[in-house]
Amino acid sequence: MTVNALPHGFCRDCLAPADAATRRCRACGSPRLLRHAELAALSLAHIDCDAFYAAVEKRDNPELRDKPVIIGGGKRGVVSTACYIARISGVRSAMPMFKALEACPTAVVVKPDMEKYVRVGRQVRDMMQALTPMVEPISIDEAFLDLAGTQRLHGAPPALVLARFARQIELEIGITVSVGLSYCKFLAKIASDRDKPRGYSVIGRAEAVSFLAQQPVTLIWGVGKAFAATLASDGLRSIGQLQTMERGDLMRRYGTMGDRLYHLSRGMDERSVKPRSEAKSVSSETTFDTDLSRPDDLVPVLRALSERVSARLKKADIAGRTIVLKLKTADFRIRTRNRQLGDPTRLADRIFHTGLEMLKRETDGTRYRLLGIGVSDLTDAAKADPPDLVDRLSHKRALAEGAIDSLREKFGKQAVETGYTFGRGRAGRPPRDSES
């Protein structure tokens, strides 16, 4: 890369250096030039995918590309994500669907496909982790990255590596991201939101305090609606006002939150990027129409839920090491039991049998109103279910399950019923799937 020293800036499209005098890139003509005096000194980034679910659906169905698209619906009937075209009409996340369709009657509503989004989110995550191990995921589609000390590895400074990364995501995954670059998490996150979509925004040390002075207090991490109202009743609306206040005064008024207001209002944020593997789980649960206590009633439900969880793991190409059984008693007490396996699994059969062992101990006459099964400690499917030489039976079961899966794929879910679930499809309300 040609710009190790980053004289003034660079072009976000072709990465050629850009000096201060040009409005367009001298190499490719693009107007997307990035210039900032601290470009070479900053390494803490927040990367956020733009309208993530909607972007994935548009990628997979080009007919949607130029249409307003809303991801959502289902039971709760709220907007999960709106594409930028729909946002022009005023559609926002968490808006009730009927309101969204009032605002944008031509919108195409697409039901969310969480497994797919998890899969794409993981691809993005993997590409981040190729840049640095210092990746802290915040949600399925955003993360903090600390690129300090990676210049030699990449042959380019962090600012440029991030532009290259954004371009790579567009080319290889087919969605767009926005980048925020700063010296701390607080400002990196604010920066990534400033220039969406396809944004790249930089907040340096020199302008941090003056930039923050003009912002509302709600921009501060932890200041929600209720706390903002408290601050407003004390006459505090802008971060600039907080900058004039003493630390002791803020702490007397607002306790530990006062300490945070003092520091963040001045752009002081010591939190480091903490790499974290995804602490996620995939689970399914169902509430019964009438409380159940007999194993004969509970076991088929466990089997059906295990198959549901397994199908979702397989679809997302992931597996998990810990099986979690959840029961809610008739008097609303929750019992969770878990067991760790030697190897991660995504097989319905292993999930079911592990759950069954735990369930046996809980079927002591207690009446249950809810049963759930889940898998946590998620990892790549590549490490899951190695051919088990000791337990050849389980290997055979795995092979059989593969055959059942392909039959189901061909002929639909109902085509193959195992002995346990046969005829027991309606033990209660429809199962609820969740990811946490």
Ligand SMILES: [Mg+2]
């Ligand atoms: Mg996002």
